[in-house]
Amino acid sequence: MVTEDELIQVKRNPWVDNFFRPVLITIMIMSFNYSLVSLVRLINPAWRGFYFLLGMLLTTVEALYSYRVLKHWRSRGISMLRYRLAEWVVLMVILKLLSFADKPLAVIKTHLQAMWQDPANxxxxxxxxxxxxxxxxxxxATDTIADFEALYDPYTDRTxxxxxxxxxxxxxGVLLMLNSGLSQWILRAGVSSLIDFDRPSLSGIVVNVLLYFxxxxxxxxxxxxxxxxxRxxxxxxxxxxxxxxxxARYGLIFLGLIGLIVLTLPTGYTLGFLASAAIVVQFLFQILLFILQLILFLLSLPILLLLSLLGQPAGGMFSPPPPPVLPERPPPGDPLPWLAALRSLIFWLLTLAIVWYLLKIYLDDHPGLLAAIRRVKPIAWLINLIGPVWQWLWALAQLGLDMVPKRIEPDEESGSLASKATRLWPGWFRRLSPREQILYYYLNILQRAARLGAARQSHQTPYEYEPELQQIAPQAQAEIxxxxGVFVRARYSQDRFTRQxxxxxxxxxxxxxxxxxxxxxG
Known part of the structure; x- marks a missing residue:
């Protein structure tokens, strides 16, 4: 039986628990409520939504506060049912009072009299x-703060x-985008635009949506x-x-990069995918043509010099490639065409990258589906056609990287490439600190295990991957x-390590x- 001394006490940050996290949850919920108020006010301009936002704010703050109070008082034997019942009675009264905030006194008096005569009113x-x-x-608010509290429980499944x-x-986020999209449509083209297929395009940044995400x-x-x-x-x-x-620092940097990308991407309709692809192909073709012309000019340069020494005119047959033609400056007030094309290219490249990444993850999780797709004859023919070209390009890239000095261990099993790298950078491994050497040894084992088909997944911790590694090397379970354990200490702690x-x-x-x-x- 686990005694009280053996229970794991997880360290908490009071500033995060009592201020930072509740404020973020409140702002997200209010961002969603603001989209509802904006949508309703466009349909009914006479409605004032301030009291509604104030009521939602009070409800959210009260939910977060009451969860903490109830969690603390439950240890004293307080009844949850009685507490929640009193809580909602007070909330209903406050919300009813807020609903009278934008009404004249005569209307409030009439409504109170009707309620007195018939409580159903x-x-x-x-x-x-x-x-x-x-x-x-x-x-x-309650479920969100409860899920965060469950993350601190070391004895339950935190997934x-x-x-x-x-x-x-x-x-x-889905509901928020729907509300904000409807609001933008109605704001720019009226309620009738919802059933009009020729409605205008939308552009611009919606602040509450950006803030929510x-x-x-x-x-x-x-x-x-x-x-x-x-953990x-x-x-x-x-x-x-x-x-x-x-x-927090790296997270803010990451969010800053995302914000920069969002500001760079177009917020209206962009160039089509084929038009963007045509721009890329045309640009690459122009670069290739320029390189070929430059190579021909350099090869013909000795012949031109020899002809000039012999007194023979070169005839203008070989001349350096002309400089690129600069585009005409657009009239004042018109957007730069190259900027619109660049933003469209960034948009489509990011879209393709995201789609490719999602497909890769899905196919990695469903290897049977991937094998079935590869058995389809047209797809198999396409793979056989593209595969050698891709391997050739990859080999060229590897050949270029092999010419650069690398940190490769002088391993007797690595072959000529390791000895070549060692000659280019002799004694590099001895210059590493003991911590870096320990990290290298573990990562080298991961590479060797990956070649045997037991690669570590990105979501696996070292301790979660340890049984898989022991399964392919059962004779070295203790060493693994x-x-x-030493790798985890070297990677995540500030302990000092010696050469021994x-x-x-x-x-x-x-x-x-x-x-x-x-x-x-074997």
Missing amino acids: LLDFEYYVLLMLAMVAWLA IPMENLATRFFWG VLGLVLLSQARLTILLV WQVERITVASNLARQW HQLT QATLVRWLWRQIRRVLGQKQA
Whole structure:
């Protein structure tokens, strides 16, 4: 039985728990509510949505606060049902008072008299919609903060709350984009544009949508950091004290790059895919033609010099390629055509990259489907046609990289390439610190295991990958366990390592390498 002393106490950051995370959740929910207010006010301009936003703000803040209070008081035996019942009675009263905020006193008096005579008049249509949306905001805030709390539990599966957070963020973004899109249509072309297929195109940046997705990415990143910190604490791994600050710094840099890309991409209709591809092909063809003309000019230059010495005119047969023709300057006020083409090219390149990445992930997770696709004759013929060309281009790239000095270990099993690199950069491995040598030994084992078909997946931690590595090298299970533990310390802690420790790790590496080599030879 686990005693109290054996329970794992996860370290918490009060600033993140009590301020940073609740503020981000509140702003995201209010961004969604703002899109609803904008849509309703375009349909009904007489409606004032300020009290609605104020009610949603109070509901969200109260949900976050009450979750913390209830979690603290439940240890004292307080009844959750009684607490929630009183909470919602107070919320209903506050929301009803807010619904009177934009009405004159005469209307309020008439409504109160009708409620006194018939309590059913309390739930008019406007108040009913307000209650339903307040319930959605309250549930979203409560479930989100509850999922974050579940991430700190070291004895449960933390993938479930992480999936809940990602799913809630995704569907909230979908509904937000739908509301914002409808608002933009109605704002620019009227309500009739919703059934008009010739409606104008939309462009521009919607601030609340951008704010929702940026803050959502920050929350998901912070949730991922929480999972890693809890896992490292459970596995008793010492991490750097400034890891959270570095995580935040690099996260902000990443979000800044995303924002820069978003600002660069076009917000209206772009050039078509074929038109963008034609621009790329034309540009590449012009570059190739220029290079060929330059090569011919350089080859003919000695002949031109010889003819000039003999007194023979060159005849203008070989001349340097003319400079590129500069485009005419567009009239004032017109957008630059090259800028629009460049933004379109960036858009299509990013789109193709995303589609390719998603297809690659899906096919990697479904190898049977990939094998079935390759058995289709037209696709197999296309692969056989493109495959050699791709291998030839890859070989050229590798040949160019092999000519550059590299950090390759002088391994007797590596062949002539290792000895060539060693001659280009002698003694490079001895210049590494013990920590860097330990990292190299482990990563070298990963490369050897990948050649045997047991590559580590990107989502696997070293400890999660350890059983797979032990399965392909059962004779070196103890060495693999020791190497994994030392690698984790070298990678994620600030412990100091000596040359003697690096020498011991090298012995472990040799034992594992020998077993993997025997398996590869057999």
